[in-house]
Amino acid sequence: xxxxxxxxxxxxxxxxxxxxxxxxxxxxxxxxxxxxxxxxxxxxxxxxxxxxxxxxxxxxxxxxxxxxxxxxxxxxxxxxxxxxxxxxxxxxxxxxxxxxxxxxxxxxxxxxxxxxxxxxxxxxxxxxxxxxxxxxxxxxxxxxxxxxxxxxxxxxxxxxxxxxxxxxxxxxxxxxxxxxxxxxxxxxxxxxxxxxxxxxxxxxxxxxxxxxxxxxxxxxxxxxxxxxxxxxxxxxxxxxxxxxxxxx
Amino acid sequence: xxxxxxxxxxxxxxxxxxxxxxxxxxxxxxxxxxxxxxxxxxxxxxxxxxxxxxxxxxxxxxxxxxxxxxxxxxxxxxxxxxxxxxxxxxxxxxxxxxxxxxxxxxxxxxxxxxxxxxxxxxxxxxxxxxxxxxxxxxxxxxxxxxxxxxxxxxxxxxxxxxxxxxxxxxxxxxxxxxxxxxxxxxxxxxxxxxxxxxxxxxxxxxxxxxxxxxxxx
Numbered sequence: 001x002x003x004x005x006x007x008x009x010x011x012x013x014x015x016x017x018x019x020x021x022x023x024x025x026x027x028x029x030x031x032x033x034x035x036x037x038x039x040x041x042x043x044x045x046x047x048x049x050x051x052x053x054x055x056x057x058x059x060x061x062x063x064x065x066x067x068x069x070x071x072x073x074x075x076x077x078x079x080x081x082x083x084x085x086x087x088x089x090x091x092x093x094x095x096x097x098x099x100x101x102x103x104x105x106x107x108x109x110x111x112x113x114x115x116x117x118x119x120x121x122x123x124x125x126x127x128x129x130x131x132x133x134x135x136x137x138x139x140x141x142x143x144x145x146x147x148x149x150x151x152x153x154x155x156x157x158x159x160x161x162x163x164x165x166x167x168x169x170x171x172x173x174x175x176x177x178x179x180x181x182x183x184x185x186x187x188x189x190x191x192x193x194x195x196x197x198x199x200x201x202x203x204x205x206x207x208x209x210x211x212x213x214x215x216x217x218x219x220x221x222x223x224x225x226x227x228x229x230x231x232x233x234x235x236x237x238x239x240x241x242x243x244x245x246x247x248x
Numbered sequence: 249x250x251x252x253x254x255x256x257x258x259x260x261x262x263x264x265x266x267x268x269x270x271x272x273x274x275x276x277x278x279x280x281x282x283x284x285x286x287x288x289x290x291x292x293x294x295x296x297x298x299x300x301x302x303x304x305x306x307x308x309x310x311x312x313x314x315x316x317x318x319x320x321x322x323x324x325x326x327x328x329x330x331x332x333x334x335x336x337x338x339x340x341x342x343x344x345x346x347x348x349x350x351x352x353x354x355x356x357x358x359x360x361x362x363x364x365x366x367x368x369x370x371x372x373x374x375x376x377x378x379x380x381x382x383x384x385x386x387x388x389x390x391x392x393x394x395x396x397x398x399x400x401x402x403x404x405x406x407x408x409x410x411x412x413x414x415x416x417x418x419x420x421x422x423x424x425x426x427x428x429x430x431x432x433x434x435x436x437x438x439x440x441x442x443x444x445x446x447x448x449x450x451x452x453x454x455x456x457x458x459x460x461x462x463x464x465x
Contacts, residue, residue: 071331100326103324173316174316
């Protein structure tokens with residue numbers, strides 16, 4: 001397969017970036033998108049040029065490291081997959097592929113296609129946890145009965161890998177799907193009730209501080225999320241936020 | 249944003265209910281218009297709340313749009329919004345601006361003359377000729393007169409199409425924003441989509457009906 005890649009190149013966070021065109025040949029349909037970029041980088045290194053910087057780690061759709069806006073969609077044209085799970089068979093010989101970093105004020109570019117997503121870590125640190133005394137008297141989580149439906153919904157919310165595709169897809173660069181998933185996974189469990197009020201207030205406050213946009217319910221985040229995190233979580237977060245605000 | 253939107257949607261239904269009587273029974277339209285235009289509770293309490301609701305909704309809309317645009321300082325070279333969301337949901341600011349411009353015309357057409365007659369000229373009678381008690385109410389006559397111009401009717405129809413687009417996303421979205429998402433959501437969403445199309449279509453029908461059924465002069 002012969003392709004033309006248009007890739008965002010940016011030397012560092014302060015530099016002005018630009019799109020650079022790279023022709024590439026010998027790409028097979030069974031390759032993953034990241035393997036295709038590996039081929040490009042090998043070629044660039046052999047020519048003595050700077051390879052393209054991009055995030056990756058597990059390469060099996062678990063870690064949430066890989067990102068990339070591919071032809072105008074986060075993680076590319078396939079659904080419920082991360083960039084590392086995207087196969088080149090989704091493209092045709094002769095295609096032009098535009099590759100950009102996830103764009104958001106809260107996700108500044110570090111270099112080329114790599115962005116700083118530590119804003120997600122700070123939202124998580126603001127309340128995405130439960131405080132448990134680990135002095136030796138810890139109660140086994142399984143000793144507390146949980147409704148099956150709640151346990152399932154909590155689990156689905158917890159499958160969010162924090163890749164940032166929701167932010168990248170949203171026209172407002174909103175992080176409400178991510179934040180709501182992290183709130184929901186605790187809000188649905190009895191263990192999460194103790195800190196429920198402060199959790200939602202602090203996490204939403206941190207989300208706003210980071211400079212993410214506001215949700216206008218376009219639903220793009222849900223469609224592009226590689227883990228299929230549901231918009232129901234945003235409604236739940238809004239309910240939690242409203243009731244926490246009224247409680248003061 | 250969501251709460252003011254829901255309030256305006258409710259008002260729109262009430263406005264439509266009164267307007268549709270102009271097609272069914274001009275006398276009823278005149279009586280209801282006179283009641284709404286002279287009732288102290290409506291004029292002194294509900295009207296200011298409505299005006300506040302309208303202003304609050306569009307000011308918040310502008311603030312939201314500016315904040316959201318700032319959240320992505322560098323735009324994508326390639327962005328395929330149509331693969332994951334509707335045009336209506338991504339362009340609420342466009343449909344909203346058209347509705348706002350239409351509201352300016354609507355206020356100029358109906359609200360400003362009403363305020364002038366009632367509160368500046370001091371004529372609260374609602375009669376065609378305030379000196380003749382047998383002249384009948386003026387509301388239906390004024391309404392029909394406004395829809396003589398095909399250009400005005402065209403502008404009204406266009407604005408109502410954009411209102412339908414705005415409501416198509418906005419009405420359902422407001423329930424999500426206030427946290428309403430449960431087993432009734434699907435049925436509610438169906439109702440919001442029906443309302444989003446039916447009410448603006450009804451207003452278009454009224455405008456066209458009044459245009460093509462002018463009073464004999």
